[in-house]
Amino acid sequence: MDLITVLILVFIGLVLLLVELIFLPGTTFVGILGFLVLAGGVWLGYEKMGAANGHIILSVALVLSVAIVVFSFKADVWSKFALKEVNHSRVNENVRPQLQEGETGSALSALRPSGTAMFHDQHYEVHTNGEFLNAGTPVVITRINHHKVIVKPVS
Template sequence: MLLDWITVALLIGIGLLLIIVELIFVPGTTVVGILGFILTAIGIWIGYAALGTTIGHIILATTVLIGALTFVYSFRSDSWSHFALKDQNRSHVNEDTPHLLEVGEVGKTISALRPQGTALFADRHHEVQTRGEFVAPNTNVRIIRLQQNKITVEAIS
């Protein structure tokens, strides 16, 4: 009888712990949360099977109450704010300063373009892209299209 109580308590305790770990450390529905739910359900089922219906009802009610209280407390105590990302990305693209480049201008690739990479035009590095083809480093390229912040180039043969 004591072994049944210990088994039920351990299964439910470990199950609830795994569900809490799922909520805090491993967000989303993953194996940890599913395993925690299964262990909790098995613990409740063993409580019904080994200890009787009345005790099983008490175990079920206690488990649901503990789970609900933990869930409510975690939101009320603002413990989730420790895990939330609060920084904001305030960077922006300078759209008011257009490229000082023109279609037809010739430059040299610094990195491989697969299809994007870096090229040097008028002693300035620019992020460029091709129409899908690979261009090796140190290859001469020509600008074929300028569209807002995209510079499309092609290799010069």
């Protein structure tokens, strides 16, 4: 019974480590739990089966753990999670030619102090000078600084 318990703990620990490395990369609860269960199985092997068998269990657990890590890197699992594309676009890229200071529009979302407003039937990200405005408030463009549109409520 002790051998079966130790083998089950080691197997569950290795499976949890495999899940951590392949399906849930990063240090998460699953990886820590897998390590603890694996360590508990090895400790139980030393405790219940003696030092000689404990060394064998520890050696097998280490070899299998290293094999799992090597497999996860050889299977190129990590590249599936890596960002490979670069986004060079910006918010409000087309602001300069279309919008001018003094134009009026309407806040589509609450501006606290940033949000969305509509000018010429198009949505733009806008900012206030710190004021909080409710959705639907008429706004006027006071300044366009690169791609940043600054608005204030129409008075």
